[in-house]
Amino acid sequence: MIAALVAWFVADLVSVAANRIVPGEGVATLDAIGWGGVLAGSLAMLAVAILGFRPNPRKYRAALIVTVTMLMALPAVLALAAARLADSDMPQARLGIGPGFWVVLFVTLLAMIELRTRLGVSRLNGWVLMLPVVLSWWLCLSLWLAPLALLQEFRGRSDQFVSAVLYHLALVGAAVGTSLVLGVALALAMRRFPTLQRAGFGVLNFLQTIPSLALFGLLLAPLAWLAANVEWVSTLGVRGIGWAPALIALVAYSLLPMVRNTFVALSQVDPGVIESARGMGMSHVQVFLQVRLPLALPVMLEGVRITTVQAIGLTAVAALIGAGGLGGFIFQGLGQAAMDLVLLGALPILGMALVADALLGALSERLRPGGAK
Amino acid sequence: MIELFDVTKRFGEEAAVDAISLRVDSGELCALVGTSGCGKSTTLRMINRLIEHSDGEIHIDGQPVRRFKEDTLRRRIGYVIQSTGLFPHWTVARNIGLVPRLLKWSPERIESRVEELMTLLGLPHEAFADKYPDQLSGGQAQRVGVARALAADPDILLMDEPFGALDPITREALQDELRELQARLHKTIVFVTHDMDEALRLADKLVVMDAGRIVQQGTPLELLREPATPFVESMLGGDDRGLKETSLVRVSERMQPPGQTLNAKARVHRDATLRQALAVMFREHADQLTVFDDEDRPVGELSLQRLVGVTRHE
Amino acid sequence: MNEHGVQWRANRALRHWRLPLAWLVLLTALTVGMAELESVFRWVEADSRQVIYDRADFVTLLGRHLLVVSVASLLATLIGVSAAIAVTRHAGQDFLPLVAQIASMGQTFPPVAVLALAVPVLGFGTLPIIVALLLYGLLPIVRNTLAGLQGIEPSILEAARGMGMSGGQVLRQVELPLAAPVILAGIRTSVTVSIATAALGATVGASNLGDPIISGIVNGNTAYILQGALMIGLLALTVDSTFERLTVRRISR
DSSP states (O other), X not given: OHXXXXXXXXXXXXXXXXXXXXXXXXXXXXXXXXXXXXXXXXXXXXXXXXXXXXXXXXXXXXXXXXXXXXXXXHHHHHHHHHHHHOOTTOTTOEEEEOHHHHHHHHHHHHHHHHHHHHHTOOHHHHHHHHHHHHHHHHHHHHHTOTTBXXXXXXXXXXXXXXXXXXXXXXXXXXHHHHHHHHHHHHHHHHHHOHHHHHHHHHHHHHHHHSOHHHHHHHHHHHHHHHHHHOHHHHHTTOOSSSHHHHHHHHHHHHHHHHHHHHHHHHHOSOHHHHHHHHHTTOOHHHIIIXXXXXXXXXXXXXXHHHHHHHHHHHHHHHGGGTOOSTHHHHHHHHHHTOHHHHHHHHHHHHHHHHHHHHHHHHHHHHHSTTOOO | OEEEEEEEEEETTEEEEEEEEEEEOTTOEEEEEOSTTSSHHHHHHHHTTSSOOSEEEEEETTEEGGGSOHHHHHHXXXXXXXXXXXXXXXXXXXXXXXXXXXXXXXXXXXXXXXXXXXXXXXXXXXXXXXOOGGGSOHHHHHHHHHHHHHTTOOSEEEEESTTTTSOHXXXXXXXXXXXXXXXXXXXXXXXXXXXXHHHHHHOSEEEEEETTEEEEEEOHXXXXXXXXXXXXXXXXXXXXXXXXXXXXXXXHHHOBOOOSOOOSSSEEETTSBHHHHHHHHHXXXXXXXXXXXXTSOEEEEEEHHHHHHHHSOX | OOHHHHHHHHHHHHHHTHHHHHXXXXXXXXXXXXXXXXXXXXHHSOSOSOOSOOSSOXXXXXXXXXXXXXXXXXXXXXXXXHHHHHHHSTTXXXXXXXXXXXXXXXXXXXXXXXXXXHHHHHOSSHHHHHHHHHHHHHHHHXXXXXXXXXXXXXXXXXXHHHTTOOHHHIIIIIIHHHHHHHHHHHHHHHHHHXXXXXXXXXXXXXXXXXXXXXXXXXHTOHHHHHHHHHHHHHHHHHHHHHHHHHHHHHHHO
C-alpha cells in the first residue's frame, strides 16, 4: 500500500499524446485529477494501510470494502482525468495509461486478493465481490473514456479483435483437445508397457526443454517441404508458416504436463483401495472406470489446467510464424512502437490465462473427493 | 535438578499448562503421563525454552532458565523426540556429533566421543557410522537419537515419547536399555509418555497430568496404592492396577530363607518381579517357589501368601 | 589416493557429465563452424542469395544471449531465494501468504505477455529484457524455495532447535541442504524459461540468438530460422542437462 501511495504521487498517472505515433507526455496525478481526487485516493490507501496494521477480522472486512470501492473508483479516476485533459482543439488526442495507474491498480488488486484469502471468502462470494468492480469498469469504459488510447486502438479494429480472440481460443482448444486424447492414450500405454515409460518421458522432457521460438522455427522447414512435395498435405492447408507448425508445437509442449499428470494420477491411487475393489468382485474395467478414474480425475484436470495456461501463452508466440491470434497485435504493436496496440494483445491474453487458470482450478477442486460441492 | 514454580503457559486466552509446580531431583527419572493435549509436552518444551512460559519460574540447578541464552541452554540439555528428528542428509556419526561440534570440540575429541556413544548404545561403529538415517530401522534410529542427545554429556535429558513409534518388542528392549543406561549415568531425566506401563517401568517419580494441571505425583508404588482421583485410577488401568503393582516389586524383597522341601521346577530368579513369580506359580500349579541367584544356587523361597500379602498394605 | 583411483574417478566424472558435454561440444562446433555448413543450408534455402546469417557472428549472439540470461537468472536466484527465506523466518511471516500468492499467480502470466507489458513501462533494448526475465524468473525460484523449506519435516527442525542450533545454523546446515534439490529444480525451470523468453526479446530490440529467427521469418529465409533455432535449442539442452546432472548428483549423494 505504501508503494501504491508513492506511485500515486510520484509516477505519471496518464500520458497525453497528440496522436498515435507521437510518444505521450507524462502527466502527474495531481495535474490529472486535481486536489480533491488525490486527497480521496490517498485517504483510501492510508485507510487500508492502517487497517492492516493490527489486524482482526472486522478490520479486514472494512479494508476489503475500501479496496473494492477503490477498484470501482479507479476507472472513474481515468474518466476524470480524460475529462480534465481533453482538449477540444485536438479531437485526435489520446489518453495513455501511465505507470502510476498500473502500480495502484496492481497493488489494490493484490490487497483485495490477500484480504479475500485472509477472510476465507468462498469462491462464489469472491466472484460476487468482483461484480460491481467489473460493472463500474464497463460503465466508465463505454461512457466516458473515449479518448483512452487502448479503447481507440480497439475501436479501430474491433472486428479483427473479436476474430483474433476467437482464433486464439480455437487454436488453444484444438491443441489442448488433441493433447488430451493423445496424452491419455500415451499415459495408458505407458502403464501397460513399462519400457515405453522411460523413452516416452525422455522424449517429452526433451521437447519441453527446446525453447518455443526454436521449435516453431525448426518445424517450418520440414512442413514447408511436405507442403511442397506431398499433395494431400497441401490441400489440407498445411504450409510451413501458419496454423500447422503452431498446432504441432503446441501439442508437443502440451503432451508432457498432460501425460505426466495422467500417469501420476493413475499410479498414485491408493493400492489398498484398488485391492479392496478387486476383493469385492469388481472387474478390471469396473475398477478402472468406477474407482481409478474418478480418483485420478482431479490430478488429470490439473494437467489440463497447466497445459491450457501454457498453450494460451505459446499461441501468442506462434503469431510470429503467421499463426494469427492475439499475438499478432503484440508483435504488430512492437514493430510499430505502438504500445497501446501491444496492450490490446497482451491484456486479453493475460485475462484468458487467469480465467482459464481459475476455472479449471475450481473444477478440479470440486471433483476432489470431499471438495466443495 | 529441575524446579518448576507455578509455571503457566497460555496460548491466547487458553491455559495449556496451568500453574504447575514440580521438582525433579538430580539423577531422578521423572515421567509425565497423561492423555494427549494434557500439557505434558508443553511442560517439557518449556524446560529447554522451545516454548516460553507465560508465568512462574523454571529453575535448573537453582538458576532461572531465562538467565541463559536459549542456544547455550539447549546445548546443555539432551533432547529426544518421538520421530527422532535425525538429519536425513547427515551420516549417523555426524548426527551424533552435532552438539559437540556446536560446542566447538576438537575433531579428535568428537570422533572418540561418537565412537564411545555408539558402543554404549550397541551400534557397532564400523557398521553404522557412515549410514544415513533412512537406512536404519526404527529402533536403531531411536538409539542414534538417544546417542545424539547424550553426546555432549549433558546432566539433563528431556525425552518426548521417545519410544512411542516403535513396535512393542523393540520398545521394551529400548526401555530396558534406558534403565541400564540410567543406572550407570545417573542423568536427570524428564520423560513424557502416554503409556502408563512404560512410565511404571521406568520412572522414579510419576506425574499424572490432566487439562494442564498436575493431578497427582509420587513414586509409582504410591500412585498404584493410593490413586488420588478416579482419573488417575483409570489411567492406571482400574482393577488391573493390582497386577501392575506386582511388576514393580522384586522377588528378593519379599522372599523368606530357604526351607527344606525344594521344588526343582517351580523356581524363579531373585531379580524377577512378583508378576513373573505369579506367572510361574500359575504355570507350574505351585503355591511355593524356590528363589535362586545368578550362580543357580537356591537363596530363598516365596509362597503365594507372602506374594499376595505384599500386595496388601503392610 | 593412487593413480588408478584418480583415473577411475576421472572416468566416472566423464561418464556422469557425458550428456551435457556432448550438447556443449555440438553447440560450440555450431557456433564456430556455422559457415562450414553453407552447402547444407544452401540445399534448404536454394533461392536466397545469403544462406548464413551474417548481421552478427554467432559467437557474439550466443554471448549476448548468455549474458542476458545469466545476469537475470543470477539476480533472480539471489533475490528469490533470499525473499523465500525471509518470509519463512519468524519476523517475515506476515508476508508469507502474500508472496506465495504472487508467486503462484504470476506463473499463470504467459512470458510473452510479461515481455510485451514490460516494453511500454521500460522501453526497448537489453535492459528491459533483463528486468522482465528477472521478474518472471523469480516466480519459480520463490515458489520452489518456499516449497522446499516448508516441505522439511517439522520434527527435524524441532530437533535442530532443541539441540541448541542457532537460527543461522539451522538455516545453513539443515534447511538449505535439505531444500536444495527442490530449489535447484526451481532455478532450472527459471533458467530454461529465461533462455526461451530471451529469444523472444529479439522482437523488442535485443540482439541475441532470437535475431536470426526473427529476421528469417521477416525475410522468408528458412536457413536463418534453422540456424537460430538450432543454436537456441542446443543452448537450452546444454544448460538443462547440466542442471539435471547437478540434481541427480545431489540426490544420489
